[in-house]
């Protein structure tokens with residue numbers, strides 16, 4: 001990539017989130033005691049993992065090495081993750097990326113068990129996934145025209161979106177790496193969900209490709225953009241939803257996951273896609289939602305402007321529990337979850353297909 005040459009190596013800014021606090025308390029007479037009790041083993045582990053990251057990292061998007069390295073615990077396992085924020089484009093990514101074979105094994109067998117504690121979706125998960133799929137479909141349909149007939153949902157999960165898309169007349173299929181979930185979709189809904197990943201997208205085989213909470217899991221999102229560009233026909237649409245690293249309404253305890261290799265904001269997401277796609281619609285409230293149109297010819301990537309990067313980094317630094325509870329209205333979440341659980345209980349004892357049919361597809 002041309003951008004790889006435009007910035008020098010070695011401008012690392014090694015910054016542990018606990019470092020300033022450690023320096024502050026080191027002037028206090030109780031420093032040693034506080035350091036051992038409060039910061040002790042966790043901080044030391046984080047700093048060790050930062051050093052590892054320093055040896056092996058450059059920005060996936062712009063190839064810069066002007067990075068701020070930091071560590072956070074995995075929201076699920078609490079293991080320390082080594083991360084980096086690019087000071088030149090504001091992309092956040094894990095500093096050490098697993099290889100393809102490792103990821104294939106993990107997503108085909110273990111991911112769902114780790115994150116959903118199940119090898120097939122339970123009724124309440126079908127209900128939840130179905131409701132989300134219906135919202136996504138309602139949001140997507142206004143962007144389709146008479147030439148958009150075929151849809152491929154990459155990372156199709158239990159097949160809820162594929163099933164609902166078929167119900168509204170689209171020729172929908174899905175690709176899902178997990179064996180249990182893809183088989184579940186075929187058996188329960190009789191839909192075309194193949195066991196596999198983005199490599200299963202044949203050239204010019206779809207008018208619309210959807211990637212819902214998938215891109216942040218892929219080891220090479222730039223390559224994924226090129227693959228989808230090939231997989232779409234002329235005028236085809238790519239619809240992406242990812243967590244937004246700058247969203248106020250994400251609990252600080254629920255942002256960083258071992259399975260999330262990249263953490264996007266609107267500027268880094270649009271820059272990532274810019275060589276192959278032009279933006280049609282961007283919704284930047286909570287999760288990021290973008291609709292992109294396939295370019296007829298690949299162009300040079302468009303990087304975020306310096307002012308956008310500075311603002312993004314400023315907002316990233318402002319994020320914390322206070323902004324989550326106030327700006328993000330995090331205090332409302334427990335009540336929302338309670339209502340959601342009550343709603344999901346209505347799915348008990350129903351077949352997956354019946355659960356989806358009861359969601360009110362006619363509203364589409």
Ligand SMILES: [Zn+2]
Pocket residue numbers: 059060061062063064086087088089090091
């Ligand atoms: Zn970068």
